[in-house]
Amino acid sequence: MKKKKRLVLTGRMIFVIIWCVFTLIPIYTAFVASLTKYENLGKTFLWPVDMYYQNYIDIWSRVNLTGYFKATVIYAVGTSLINVLLATFAAYALSRYAFKGKTFYSFIIFITQVIPQVVIAIPIFMTLNRIGLYDTYIGVIIAVLATSMAFPILLLRSFFDGIPVALEEAAAIDGCSRVGILFRIIVPLSTPGIATTFALSFFTGWGQYLYPLILTRDPSKTPLTVGISRMIDNQTPWEMVMTGTLLAIIPAIVIYLCAQKYLVQGLTAGSVK
Amino acid sequence: MKKISWRKMLSCLLAAGMVTVMAAACGSDSGDSGADQASSAEEETVTITFMRTGTPEVLHEIFDPIIESFEEEYPNIKVDMQDLGWSDAETTLQVMASSQTLPDVMYHLPVSIFDMADKGLIEDLTSYMDDELKEDIYPSLLEAGQYDGKQYMIPCGALTLLYWYNTELFEQAGLDPDNPPATWDEFLAAAKAISENTDAAGIAMYGMPSGGETSFFFESLFASEIGGETWDGERYTYEYDENRQAAIDTLEFIQELTQYSQGAVEETSRFDIRTMLRDGTVGMALDAVNMANQIQDGLDSGQFRVAQIPAGASGKQMSAVNVGGFFIPTNSEHKEEAWTFLRYLMNTDNQKAHSTYGSIPILKSEAETYDTSDPYWGTIIKSVEDSVPEGVCPKTNSLWNLTGEQLQLLMMNNQDAETTLDNIIAGHEEIYNE
Amino acid sequence: MKQKGSRRIEPYLFILPTIILFIFVLAVPLFNVFKFSLGDSNIIEGFKEWNSFENFEYLTTPRFLKSLGVTAVYVVCGVTGIVVCGMLVALALNKPMPLRGLFRSIVIIPWIVPHAFAASMWSWVLNSQFGFINQLLTKLNLISSPISFLSDGTALPTVIMVRIWQGTPFMIISLMAVLQTIPSDIEEAIELDGASAIQKSRYITLPYLRPVLMTATLIITAWTIQIFDTVYIMTAGGPARQTQLVAIEIYNKAFIDYDLGTSCAIAILVFIIVGIIGFIKFKNERMVEDA
Known part of the structure; x- marks a missing residue:
């Protein structure tokens, strides 16, 4: 029995390791390429042959990386702040009230997350252009919000569902209003959920490509995704593209790793139902 | 109590909104402040925007000094150069056209320019052009910028198909580098000799139709097979019907070439073949002048050479010419200044x-500034002089796409030349009639 | 506080911002999608004139049906791959093992890599001249000439593999969460009864997983149908339309053929399919809630 258990454990370990290698291959090879000189790209294999860190210096002069970072951070932070707020309200309504049209509302919310961006991007552009929000940060942010609000709402709702109503009743007796209850009792009790929502929306905002591409015009509003993809034009050498790519995803990965304890907790507790 | 908390909720919303708006404001600040300062410093200074599709850092190196000297010469005009990569150019262009935010001077390809011209978005530059400029531009290039009898585009970037080869591999294969093949038969024989006698493949072929490159390849060879224009500029159709056999022969030639090429032709792009030739994995390539940037050292040392593309049945070593150019949109508020800058360029x-x-x-x-006795420049300048304009109309993107797909099937040996031509003709017919 | 009137209006105030967002950013544009699909339209000029459903004719051409077929293969294989891999990884990580925390963080990473970057990194890994995989296989003497991962016949499997790479983390997260809610005493009890691993998964694990598995699969399916940038950057639909997904078709019609009308007609088809999936998921969810 014990031997069998050990065998199963080894099997699991091997499988997980293979999967992790598969997961990391693209990121690792990008890392190797980013430390290689153009001429040596063909020679590099497991480890960069020349540790050419100059790529990381050159890239700043090649493209407007600072500008891309700034725009990306604005999209990511803007999206996540507003998303958390909207989702908190909506999730609270879904969790605590029975109201007419609730089913229909939930259906609509679900639908928003599966509308293909490529379907909706051009009409969104036309609407925003008409109301004067074309080429603004807020225009991109609300477009992102509209198609990504579902998951945070569903996530927070399952968090709120887990908080006993009795607590609120006690507070209500003390004369607390609904919004007061929401912010004084529910929100503090769902910190992991709020944090998870924030982080997820942050990554969503960070990774947007089509919306900023179509909804902005000014070069200062170009985010990393669009800016770096522009380098994949077959003229910019691969190692530069990879350096840019890595620089663009590293902040997101670092934030993820820092927050991952809460993230996994939050996602586990509020698993998508 | 109740009221207060709703107010609280509202203020929270507002606060979040403001954070974003402020962030947005900060963002646009840096962009605008420069222009503001400039206009306060000098009265009636006009800022025009300029966009040249391509790799930003390389373009800035070229244009920043030009812009600087322009601004010195015309102190009341400032030029704001903005970046646009090829990968998202079409998308951005459409969106800019739709929102009337096209830059005052822009470089792009005739397909999109003519489509926008059809919609009244492009300024007809015929009356702006002075005779000196008209005379100076090569006629086939100037013609390529015309649509519906109007000069919508001033050509400033052009490509012909050229023949690049590796002299070392030529010698190894027992070929004479001083007498490169001048006909299709000789060319095939050379490709065969290289792939049989050396480690390298005979010729680099590319099947990725990313921007009409393969269609251009076909059209150039077809031009040299029939010895003239491949496109009927009056009816906006390709001239395959009158030259059916010639088109089939051209396609067969392309298919035969793939026998002596590197593998996975359909996955290879025109850019990939440049490193292949540079690294000596192929002996020859048919590519535009851009090849030179990649193999410059070898060109200098004599390892690589360039020649006219081999001649088809017509006996003329000629290529189609693919052109891009500057245009001024009708939405520009400073057309005069824009033209001044364009003319300066x-x-x-x-x-x-x-x-x-x-x-x-x-x-x-x-061209006169180059030494035509130099074989490199001689070849390149002759290729312009002998070229015919590539066919372009507003539907060209769709036509190229379809041709590209069919050529891929041909190069993957999934269909023969005749079927390929029939599919191309039938597909084009549908697009013309749309 | 507990006045009836305000009780009734409160929830609507709470959901109001999302409703406003929905109307302006989705409902109005969606209405426009329908409008554009009914006529001769392009991006620059918008709707021009009614053309008696001409745009929808494209949906019946062999050209489009082929890309519908490609999309079907992509979605079915991609989603199956994601479900199988996601389940295996989640199960393997469910019980204690050395470095479990580290592994758990690693397997989620693809989820936060933006699609555009995933495409460029994978293009590099699979590059036939310099790519890592080809070098690895050559060094191990497994192949004599490089494999072309994006050519005739191989392109579709390759983009499906990249989709699995991208999509599996979501599956893993969803499943890991539920797996932890399975009470361990039940599992121990059944193990003591001498149940085999298969029996255990059949009677304990699967029933627990089913609702979440169902939901996650439907969401992943809807997401996979709309994949655009990854495949577009890697293959642009080629070679010879072998990876021409419907989403790429929508994009090309609008931006390459300047035909927004047909683009929107295709978009409506996609929207109907996605809507049906949404409806199934929704019904399913209500059943769970009602039970």
Whole structure:
């Protein structure tokens, strides 16, 4: 029995390791390429042959990386702040009230997350252009919000569902209003959920490509995704593209790793139902 | 109590909104402040925007000095150069056109320019052009910028198909580098000799139709097979019907070439073959002048050479010419200033600098600055003189796409030349009639 | 506080911002999608004139049906791959093992890599001249000439593999969460009864997983149908339309063929399919809630 258990454990370990290698291959090879000189790209294999860190210096002069970072951070932070707020309200309504049209509302919310961006991007552009929000940060942010609000709402709702109503009743007796209850009792009790929502929306905002591409015009509003993809034009050498790519995803990965304890907790507790 | 908390909720919303708006404001600040300061410093200074599709850092190296000297010469005009990569150019262009935010001077390809011209978005530059400029631009290039009898585009970037080869591999294969193949039969024989007698493949072929490159390849060979224009500029159709056999022969030639090429032709792009030739994995390639940037050292040392593409049945070593150029949109508020800048860019020296980005000479005066007895420049300038304009109309993107797909099938040996031609003709027919 | 009137209006105030967002950013544009699909339209000029459903004719051409077929293969294989891999990884990580925390963080990473970057990194890994995989296989003497991962016949499997790479983390997260809610005493009890691993998964694990598995699969399916940038950057639909997904078709019609009308007609088809999936998921969810 014990031997069998050990065998199963080894099997699991091997499988997980293979999967992790598969997961990391693209990121690792990008890392190797980013430390290689153009001429040596063909020679590099497991480890960069020349540790050419100059790529990381050159890239700043090649493209407007600072500008891309700034725009990306604005999209990511803007999206996540507003998303958390909207989702908190909506999730609270879904969790605590029975109201007419609730089913229909939930259906609509679900639908928003599966509308293909490529379907909706051009009409969104036309609407925003008409109301004067074309080429603004807020225009991109609300477009992102509209198609990504579902998951945070569903996530927070399952968090709120887990908080006993009795607590609120006690507070209500003390004369607390609904919004007061929401912010004084529910929100503090769902910190992991709020944090998870924030982080997820942050990554969503960070990774947007089509919306900023179509909804902005000014070069200062170009985010990393669009800016770096522009380098994949077959003229910019691969190692530069990879350096840019890595620089663009590293902040997101670092934030993820820092927050991952809460993230996994939050996602586990509020698993998508 | 109740009221207060709703207010609280509202204020929270507002606060979040403000954070974003402030962030947005900060963002646009840096962009605008420069222009503001400039306008306060000098009265009636006009800022025009300029966009040249391509790799930003390379383009800035070329254009920043030109812009600087322009601003010195015309102190009341400031030029704001903005970046646009090829990968998202079409998308951005459409969106800018739709929102009336096209830059005052822009470089792009005739397909999109003519489509926008059809919609009344492009300024007809015929009346702006002076005779000096008209005379100076090669006729086939000037013609390529015309649509519906109007000069919508001033050509400033052009490509012909050229024949690049590796002299070392030529010698190894027992071929004479001083007498490169001049006909299709000789060319095939050379490709065969290289792939049989050396480690390298005979010829680099590419099947990725990313921007009409393979269609251009086909059209150039077809031009040399029939010895003239491949496109009926009056009816906006390709001339395959009258030259059916010639088109089939051209396609067969392309298919035969793939026998002596590197593997996975359909996955290879025109850019990939440049490193292949550079690294000696192939002996020859048919590519535009952009190849030179990649193999410059070898060209200097004599390892690589360039020649006219081999001649088809017509006996003429000629290529189609693919052109891009500047245009001014009708939405521009400073058309005069925009033209002043555009005209400045077309000065011989400036155009020469621009051509280093990857273009054959556009101006005769530009060509004269090169030594035509030099085999490299001789070849390149002759290729412009002998070229025919590539066919372009607003539907060209769709036509190229379809041709590209069919050529891929041909190069993957999934269908023969005749079927390919029939599919191309039938597919084009549908697109013409749409 | 507990006045009836305000009780009734409160929830609507709470959901109001999302409703406003929905109307302006989705409902109005969606209405426009329908409008554009009914006529001759392009991006620059918008709707021009009614053309009696001409745009929808494209949906019946062999050209489009082929890309519908490609999309079907992509979605079915991609989603199956994601479900299988996601389940295996989640199960393997469910019980204690050395470095479990580290592994758990690693397997989620693809989820936060933006699609555009995933495409460029994978293009590099699979590059036939310099790519890592080809070098690895050559060094191990497994192949004599490089494999072309994006050519005739191989392109579709390759983009499906990249989709699995991208999509599996979501599956893993969803499943890991539920797996932890399975009470361990039940599992121990059944193990003591001498149940085999298969029996255990059949009677304990699967029933627990089913609702979440169902939901996650439907969401992943809807997401996979709309994949655009990854495949577009890697293959642009080629070679010879072998990876021409419907989403790429929508994009090309609008931006390459300047035909927004047909683009929107295709978009409506996609929207109907996605809507049906949404409806199934929704019904399913209500059943769970009602039970």
